[in-house]
Every structure is written in C-alpha cells, then in structure tokens.
Amino acid sequence: MNKVTPLKPEIVQLFDASVNRRKQLAALPFPKKVRIVIQMQQMVEPILRARGRSIRIWPTD
Amino acid sequence: MMHNDAEHLKRFASLMPNVIDSSYMEKTLQVLNTLERDGIVSRYAIGGAMAATFYAEPVLTFDLDIFVVLPETPGGLLTLTPLYNDLRRRGYLEAGECVLIEGIPVQFLPAYNALLEEALAEARETLYERTPTRVLRAEHLVAIALQTGREKDHERIRVLKEQAPLDNAYLAAVLARHGLKSK
Numbered sequence: 001m002n003k004v005t006p007l008k009p010e011i012v013q014l015f016d017a018s019v020n021r022r023k024q025l026a027a028l029p030f031p032k033k034v035r036i037v038i039q040m041q042q043m044v045e046p047i048l049r050a051r052g053r054s055i056r057i058w059p060t061d
Numbered sequence: 062m063m064h065n066d067a068e069h070l071k072r073f074a075s076l077m078p079n080v081i082d083s084s085y086m087e088k089t090l091q092v093l094n095t096l097e098r099d100g101i102v103s104r105y106a107i108g109g110a111m112a113a114t115f116y117a118e119p120v121l122t123f124d125l126d127i128f129v130v131l132p133e134t135p136g137g138l139l140t141l142t143p144l145y146n147d148l149r150r151r152g153y154l155e156a157g158e159c160v161l162i163e164g165i166p167v168q169f170l171p172a173y174n175a176l177l178e179e180a181l182a183e184a185r186e187t188l189y190e191r192t193p194t195r196v197l198r199a200e201h202l203v204a205i206a207l208q209t210g211r212e213k214d215h216e217r218i219r220v221l222k223e224q225a226p227l228d229n230a231y232l233a234a235v236l237a238r239h240g241l242k243s244k
Contacts, residue, residue: 025118026224031190034086036119037111044121055123056156059085059164 035060088163090194092153093127101147103130106184106195108170108202113217115187116199116225120217124159124166128197130181131171139171176204176239199225200232207236207244 007015025036041057048055096102107115109126131139148160159166172178180201187196197205203221206214221227236242 022118023224026116028119030115030187031084031086033114033119034084034111037114037122040119040121041123056161056166057123058166061084 084190085163085165087190087192089125089165089167090189090192092151092162093167094193096144096147099147100132101144103132104181104184104195105129106181106197108180108197108205109168110217112197112202113221115196116202117220118224120220124168126168126170128170128172128177128181130178139173141169141171144169176201176208176235176241179235179238180205198231199227200235203227203232204235204239204241207241208239210244 025033028036038058038060041055045055045057093102093105097105106112106128107125108128109124110120110122111125114120114122129144131141131144134140145155145160148162149155153160153162155161156166159168161167170177172181180197183201184195184197187194199221202225203218206217206221233242236244
C-alpha cells in the first residue's frame with residue numbers, strides 16, 4: 001500500500017486560512033453577502049456572455 | 062434657529078438619497094410583502110441559493126427563488142397565473158421563468174409537496190435592513206437539497222453542514238417525517 005505523504009505545514013496553513021476566510025464570509029450580515037453575490041455576478045458576466053449565455057446582473061444601489 | 066436646523070437637515074437629507082432610499086433587494090422584498098398583505102400569495106419565504114447565502118458564505122446566483130403558498134382556488138388548481146397577472150398590473154414583467162421585480166429576477170415556486178409546505182410554515186422571520194422578510198430554515202434547505210438531489214444540491218448540503226448553525230435534532234425529525242433519512 002502506498003504511504004500517504006503528509007502535507008507540508010505551509011500548505012496546511014493555507015488550507016486553514018481558506019477555511020477561516022469562508023467562515024468569516026458566512027458570518028457577514030445578509031445585505032453585505034447580497035452585495036458580494038452581485039460582485040460575483042459582475043465578475044462572471046463576461047465569461048458567461050462569451051459562452052453565449054445571457055444573464056442579468058442585479059442592480060446595485 | 063430651530064427653523065434653520067430643520068431646513069439644514071432637510072437639505073442634507075435631499076443630498077444623500079442613498080442613505081434614505083431602500084436597496085433594490087429591500088424594495089423587492091417590500092413588493093413581496095405587499096403581495097402577501099394583499100392576499101395574492103398566502104405566504105412566502107426566500108429559498109434556494111439566496112437562502113443558503115443567508116446562513117453560509119455567498120453563493121453565485123442570478124435569480125431570487127421565492128417559495129409561495131398560493132391561495133386556494135375553487136378547483137384546487139396550483140397556478141401562478143393570478144400572481145403573474147397581479148405583478149404585470151404593478152409593472153413587473155416576466156423575463157423567462159422569472160419576473161423582474163425592481164430589477165431582480167424573481168422565480169416563484171409554489172409549495173408543491175409536504176416538505177415545502179412545512180418549510181414555508183416554519184420559515185425564519187428576519188429583517189433585511191429595515192424590511193421584514195422570511196428565509197427557509199437551514200435544516201429545511203438541507204432536506205430540500207436531499208430531496209432534489211442534483212450535483213449542486215450535494216454541494217449546498219456540504220456547505221450548510223460546514224457553516225450553517227444546524228439544529229441536528231430538528232433536521233433528523235424533518236428527514237424522518239419526509240422519508241429522507243436513508244438519503
């Protein structure tokens with residue numbers, strides 16, 4: 001059986017930071033999360049449009 | 062002096078419309094509240110990706126899923142036509158499967174089974190900025206995702222289990238009641 005190589009501490013640290021970042025995002029107030037969703041829509045819109053998919057970005061305040 | 066202060070405040074307020082105006086999302090929720098108050102829908106709650114976003118990290122979505130209990134019709138028919146007609150009268154037009162309400166594509170989904178009826182009845186009351194609204198409970202979002210069973214639903218379950226404050230006893234009871242325990 002192949003031995004699993006343990007992850008380097010630097011990599012473990014990166015994974016932990018990612019988990020923490022996602023937890024921080026989850027803890028944001030709902031209106032702030034909605035604004036992030038709209039930012040994500042704006043980011044993916046050119047990619048989806050290039051693939052022929054028409055999407056509607058929500059209006060921002 | 063008092064008069065001048067009042068005038069100053071009034072001018073200040075007129076220069077800052079964004080502070081006083083509601084956000085588009087809030088306006089959309091206000092329209093949904095009006096629909097409920099006017100009896101066009103009996104009850105509504107936010108579901109889908111936006112409800113998952115309420116409990117966990119933001120998820121990319123392009124429409125706002127709104128689960129609704131529709132008023133009883135004489136023939137017992139489940140139809141969204143009266144709702145769509147009412148929205149059209151209010152100036153909100155259909156765009157594909159959605160209705161554009163204050164610029165946000167809203168997809169109305171009638172409660173078509175016992176799980177959704179329960180989820181709507183027990184949805185969580187909350188405030189979006191200053192506007193009251195309802196969001197399906199996280200446990201019901203897990204159960205609905207299990208029932209629907211698409212790839213993105215499995216991902217939603219994983220994220221909710223990791224980040225949402227789930228009441229495990231409540232979730233177990235929901236799953237048992239709706240025959241989802243084996244899933």
